[in-house]
Every structure is written in C-alpha cells, then in structure tokens.
Amino acid sequence: MSIQEKIAPLGHTIIALSEAPALGAETTAWIEHLNSVSDAIEQRPAILVIPFSDIDTATTFADQATVKTSYRVICVCYHGATGQEPEIAGAMAAALADSSDPALPFNGVNLGGVTAVDDSYKLTFERMERAMNAGVCMIQTGADGNPEIVRAVSTYRVNPDSGLDDDIMLDINGALTIDYVRKVMRTDSRFGRATPAIEAIHNLAQQEMAGLLKDHIVITQGFIGANADGQTTTLGRGGSDFSAALLAEALGVDELEIWTDVPGIYTTDPRLVKEAHPIPEISFSEAAEMATFGAKVLHPATLQPAVRKGIPVFVGSSKEPAAGGTWVRETTESNPLFRAVALRRNQILLTLHSPNMLHACGFLAQVFTILAKHGISVDLITTSEVSVAITLDQTGSSSTGRSVLNDGVLDELNAFCKVKVETDLALVALIGNRMSEVNGVGTQVFDAVSEHNVRMICYGASTHNLCFLVPESDASLVVQKLHQRLLGK
Numbered sequence: 001m002s003i004q005e006k007i008a009p010l011g012h013t014i015i016a017l018s019e020a021p022a023l024g025a026e027t028t029a030w031i032e033h034l035n036s037v038s039d040a041i042e043q044r045p046a047i048l049v050i051p052f053s054d055i056d057t058a059t060t061f062a063d064q065a066t067v068k069t070s071y072r073v074i075c076v077c078y079h080g081a082t083g084q085e086p087e088i089a090g091a092m093a094a095a096l097a098d099s100s101d102p103a104l105p106f107n108g109v110n111l112g113g114v115t116a117v118d119d120s121y122k123l124t125f126e127r128m129e130r131a132m133n134a135g136v137c138m139i140q141t142g143a144d145g146n147p148e149i150v151r152a153v154s155t156y157r158v159n160p161d162s163g164l165d166d167d168i169m170l171d172i173n174g175a176l177t178i179d180y181v182r183k184v185m186r187t188d189s190r191f192g193r194a195t196p197a198i199e200a201i202h203n204l205a206q207q208e209m210a211g212l213l214k215d216h217i218v219i220t221q222g223f224i225g226a227n228a229d230g231q232t233t234t235l236g237r238g239g240s241d242f243s244a245a246l247l248a249e250a251l252g253v254d255e256l257e258i259w260t261d262v263p264g265i266y267t268t269d270p271r272l273v274k275e276a277h278p279i280p281e282i283s284f285s286e287a288a289e290m291a292t293f294g295a296k297v298l299h300p301a302t303l304q305p306a307v308r309k310g311i312p313v314f315v316g317s318s319k320e321p322a323a324g325g326t327w328v329r330e331t332t333e334s335n336p337l338f339r340a341v342a343l344r345r346n347q348i349l350l351t352l353h354s355p356n357m358l359h360a361c362g363f364l365a366q367v368f369t370i371l372a373k374h375g376i377s378v379d380l381i382t383t384s385e386v387s388v389a390i391t392l393d394q395t396g397s398s399s400t401g402r403s404v405l406n407d408g409v410l411d412e413l414n415a416f417c418k419v420k421v422e423t424d425l426a427l428v429a430l431i432g433n434r435m436s437e438v439n440g441v442g443t444q445v446f447d448a449v450s451e452h453n454v455r456m457i458c459y460g461a462s463t464h465n466l467c468f469l470v471p472e473s474d475a476s477l478v479v480q481k482l483h484q485r486l487l488g489k
Contacts, residue, residue, distance in 0.1 A: 015048050019051070050073065070154070071172075077131065079139075081147075110146045182226040184247070186200035187233045191231075204250075222240030241299055246305050252309070257316065259316055263320050265298070269479070276483065279340065293465065294343045294427065337435065338431075339487075342431060344427040364388060391456065426469070428468055447485075453470065
C-alpha cells in the first residue's frame with residue numbers, strides 16, 4: 001500500500017494505523033499530513049495512532065526528529081502483544097474518541113478488544129518510565145487482568161519556547177483539545193470573515209464547556225471556528241478577542257478581561273502623541289466608536305456580545321499587569337465632551353455621480369445592493385442632489401489582502417453612474433459625548449485643523465463622534481493638533 005493510499009482519509013480526527021510506518025520518508029509524510037490539516041488556520045484535528053508490541057522498537061520510532069516534536073503522534077506500545085498491532089491501534093483510538101472530557105487523564109483506562117499478554121512480558125516500572133519519557137504511550141496488564149493505559153502521552157517532549165526537553169509537554173490531553181473551540185464556535189461559511197451563529201454557540205458552550213468550568217481552568221483558542229459541516233472558518237481581524245467575548249456571552253460570565261500589549265485604551269495612539277494617556281473608564285458606546293474608527297486595542301466586534309449581555313470588559317497589558325487598564329462599561333461616572341481621537345488609515349473615497357439622482361428615488365438602494373452583493377461594508381456617507389460619497393476601509397473590508405473595489409464592482413457601478421475613486425486618505429474620528437447637542441463643537445474641531453484640507457465630514461448621526469477625511473500625509477499631524485487642543489491635560 002502506498003503512502004498516498006494510507007493518507008487518503010483526510011480530515012479524520014483520529015487515524016489509527018495497523019502497523020508502524022517505515023522510519024524516514026514514510027514517517028515524514030505522515031507528519032507533514034498531520035501538520036497540513038492541524039495547522040493554525042486549518043485546525044482540522046488529526047491524531048495519528050501508531051501501534052507497537054516491542055518497547056525497544058517503539059522507543060526508537062518515537063526518537064525520530066520528525067516524531068518527537070509532534071504532539072499529534074501517539075506511539076502506543078503493549079510489550080509482548082505481537083500480532084495485535086491493529087487491535088492496539090483501534091483500541092487506543094476508541095479510547096481517545098470516547099473521551100467526553102478532554103481535561104481528564106487517561107491513566108488506568110481499559111483497552112477493549114486487546115488480549116492480555118503473558119506475565120513474562122511484564123516490564124519494570126523503571127523501564128516503562130524511560131519509554132514514556134521518550135514519548136511512548138505504554139500499555140500494561142492491570143490488576144483486573146485487562147490491558148490498560150499507564151499514561152497517555154504523545155511523542156512531544158520539547159518545549160517550543162525554550163527548546164529544552166520537558167516531560168510536562170507529553171500528555172495527550174493537549175492533542176485532544178487542539179480543536180476544542182471549533183466544537184463550540186459555530187459560524188457561517190464565510191471562511192475569511194465568518195459570522196458567528198449566536199444561538200448555536202450558546203447551546204454548544206453550555207454543552208461542551210459549562211461543566212468543565214466547575215472544576216477546571218479551560219484554555220482554548222481564539223480566531224477559529226467551524227461551520228455546520230465541520231469545515232474550519234476564521235473570524236477575521238480581531239477574531240481572538242471576539243472569540244473571548246462570544247464565549248463570555250454564551251457562558252454568562254460576570255466580566256471579560258482582554259489582555260493585550262498596552263495597559264488599557266488611550267486617548268489616542270501613544271506612538272503618535274507622547275502626551276496620550278490611558279482612560280480609566282469608558283462607555284460601551286464610546287469604546288465601540290473608537291474601535292470602529294481605528295483604535296486597535298479592541299476590535300468593534302468584540303464589544304457586541306458584551307453589550308448584548310451588559311458584561312463589563314477590562315483591557316490591560318499582559319506585559320505590565322500591575323499598570324492597570326481600562327474598564328469598558330454600559331455607563332460611566334465621567335462623560336466628557338471630548339474623550340479620545342482615533343485614526344484609521346488606508347481609506348477609499350468613492351464618489352458616485354448621476355443626474356438621474358435629481359428628484360428620483362431608488363438610486364442609493366441600487367448602489368447598496370451592488371456593494372452588498374460583493375460583501376463590501378460602507379462606513380461614512382454624504383449626499384448631494386446628484387452625487388453620493390461613501391468611504392470604504394481598505395484594511396477592514398477584506399480579509400484577503402485584495403483591493404476592496406475589484407473590477408466587478410466598478411463595472412456594475414459604471415453601468416448607471418460616473419464613478420470616481422480616491423485613495424491615500426485617512427479617517428480621523430473625534431470621540432466624546434453629546435457632541436451634536438453642544439454649541440461650538442464644530443468650531444473647536446475645525447479651528448484646530450484649519451491648516452489642513454478636509455475632504456469629507458460626517459457629523460450628527462451619532463452624539464459620540466465627529467469624523468472627517470484628510471490626506472494620508474496630514475493624518476498624524478491632524479491627530480496631534482486635535483489632541484493638544486481638545487484633550488491635553
């Protein structure tokens with residue numbers, strides 16, 4: 001049987017071989033297969049169970065460089081069970097597949113379908129320990145006369161951070177939980193920027209995780225999910241924080257903590273303005289505006305589950321946990337007129353002109369139908385009698401790296417209006433409270449940036465923001481001036 005035929009059942013959670021593959025190329029082919037289906041993006045779980053009936057052969061196999069650093073490989077050995085290799089592999093695979101709680105160890109679990117060997121093959125404790133430390137999952141005859149797992153280990157024994165041998169890394173539970181969040185994070189089939197199925201996530205989280213949390217700390221992944229067919233999806237930019245918020249919502253937690261590389265949310269990007277300072281407390285509405293318009297500490301989607309359930313969110317630095325951070329709450333004690341300045345670069349201004357707009361209806365509906373068809377999200381919009389201008393986020397509207405406005409979109413728009421595309425623009429957003437209700441806000445803002453060309457203004461749709469487009473080359477200076485004039489201490 002060729003390697004290709006052996007590897008044919010792609011996507012199997014557990015692949016049990018009837019015999020060990022040959023050392024070298026054949027083994028390497030299997031490792032490459034496991035890596036290809038279980039990498040950070042695909043995350044289709046695959047565990048390879050390889051059976052042995054001789055401890056020395058098993059130890060030699062597990063010592064291969066391609067094997068001893070892979071937690072997806074289980075070298076299971078029942079010394080003396082010659083001729084039972086297929087039964088050993090099948091029984092081990094069944095034990096792994098039957099586990100309802102990936103946090104529990106497999107020590108002492110009986111292996112059905114395997115015949116106990118003669119006592120003459122019994123190994124000393126020391127000999128089994130050496131084998132297990134080498135990455136061999138040992139089976140022995142238990143006190144009840146049945147074969148049982150001594151300790152379920154994988155071949156992985158090198159700490160990926162230090163590069164040193166670390167027997168703590170051996171336990172197979174890590175391999176079983178590699179796809180854990182995919183069991184819970186149900187989404188649609190938009191693979192690069194999937195939409196979560198909220199009700200399904202809630203039900204699956206209660207089923208798969210709620211019980212574990214009573215007695216365990218659960219460590220899982222972010223960013224990935226799975227559709228109804230089990231195919232791996234990703235949540236797009238900010239997907240890891242979004243995952244945490246979705247799980248928090250589904251499990252009904254009291255608060256959500258997001259640990260990042262900065263101690264909270266700042267009044268603006270401290271890389272642009274050295275006087276920027278952290279905000280101790282901010283409302284959901286303000287934080288959502290900041291996230292939407294460029295603040296990278298939180299992705300806007302992260303706040304949606306928290307808002308729905310009223311879950312307070314803490315943002316702090318994993319590098320400086322003692323430095324404090326920002327609490328994001330439904331309401332805050334302080335509600336200043338100006339809270340922060342956000343900046344989002346790489347913006348596109350799309351201007352659509354048609355005399356047919358004059359005293360007509362349906363033009364905007366036609367435009368938005370085309371944009372929706374191509375999965376394009378619109379940020380800001382202004383209109384005149386015969387023109388409409390809209391902004392698109394080149395970095396956030398597409399997860400593929402391709403231009404948001406492809407030829408197909410432009411061709412459809414050009415069929416009924418004149419299209420103008422402008423790039424090299426940046427969106428500046430001033431975030432605050434009651435901004436559309438207070439006299440003189442516009443004067444203060446535009447006095448501060450009077451020396452710069454403002455290409456587009458959007459004001460009044462929200463009491464929490466005033467947005468405008470400026471040339472990319474002016475963006476940093478505009479932010480600095482606004483912060484100095486309106487937010488400086």
